[in-house]
Amino acid sequence: MKLQNNQTEKRLGNEKATCRFATALGHCLRSTDTILLSGELGTGKTFFARALIQSILVQPEEVPSPTFTLVQTYKTKLGDLWHSDLYRIAQIEEIEELGLIDAFAHSICVVEWPDRLGPLMPEEALKIEFKMLTNKALARNVILTWTDAKWTQTVTKIMSGLSSG
Numbered sequence: 001m002k003l004q005n006n007q008t009e010k011r012l013g014n015e016k017a018t019c020r021f022a023t024a025l026g027h028c029l030r031s032t033d034t035i036l037l038s039g040e041l042g043t044g045k046t047f048f049a050r051a052l053i054q055s056i057l058v059q060p061e062e063v064p065s066p067t068f069t070l071v072q073t074y075k076t077k078l079g080d081l082w083h084s085d086l087y088r089i090a091q092i093e094e095i096e097e098l099g100l101i102d103a104f105a106h107s108i109c110v111v112e113w114p115d116r117l118g119p120l121m122p123e124e125a126l127k128i129e130f131k132m133l134t135n136k137a138l139a140r141n142v143i144l145t146w147t148d149a150k151w152t153q154t155v156t157k158i159m160s161g162l163s164s165g
C-alpha cells in the first residue's frame with residue numbers, strides 16, 4: 001500500500017481480498033456518498049460493487065451487473081443505493097433521464113464507467129481505478145483518488161483495518 005495526499009494504491013491479490021476491501025469500504029459509507037469505479041472491461045468493477053452492496057443490504061438478494069438495465073437500486077442499512085453502469089451511454093442526456101444526477105444528492109451511488117458523466121462527474125466522489133496485473137490472473141491493483149477531505153479519514157481507516165488482519 002502506498003499512501004500519498006489524496007491518493008492510495010492497494011494490491012488486491014485475489015477475489016477474497018477484493019471482497020474484504022469492498023466490505024470494509026461499504027461499512028464506512030454515509031447516505032449520500034458516491035464511488036466511481038473505472039478500469040478496463042473485466043477488471044473487477046462489478047465484482048467489487050456486488051461485494052460492497054451485499055455487505056450492507058437490508059435483505060439478502062442477487063446483485064446483477066447493471067450493464068443492460070443501466071441502473072439497479074437497493075435498500076441498504078445505510079439508505080438507498082444506486083448501482084449504475086454507464087458503458088452503453090452515448091449521450092449525456094440519457095444519464096440525466098436515468099435520474100442518476102439527482103441520486104448523487106440523495107442516495108449512495110456506485111458508478112461504473114464514470115467517464116461517461118463528463119462535466120457531471122461529482123467532485124466529492126471517491127474514485128477507484130482497477131488495473132489488471134500481467135501474469136497474475138487473480139490479482140488487481142486499485143488506485144483510490146479523492147479531493148473531498150472526508151475520504152482521507154475513511155481511506156486511512158479501511159487501509160489500517162485491512163493491513164492488521
Ligand SMILES: Nc1ncnc2c1ncn2[C@@H]1O[C@H](COP(=O)(O)OP(=O)(O)OP(=O)(O)O)[C@@H](O)[C@H]1O
Pocket residue numbers: 012013014015016018039040041042043044045046047048065067085112137138139140
Ligand atoms: N482480485 C479480483 N478482484 C475482482 N475480480 C476478480 C479478481 N480476480 C479475478 N476476478 C474476476 O474478474 C472478473 C471481473 O469481472 P467484472 O464483471 O467485475 O468486471 P468489470 O470491471 O465490471 O467489467 P465491465 O467493464 O465489463 O463491467 C470476475 O469474473 C471476477 O471473478
Ligand SMILES: [Mg+2]
Pocket residue numbers: 045046047065085112
Ligand atoms: Mg461491470
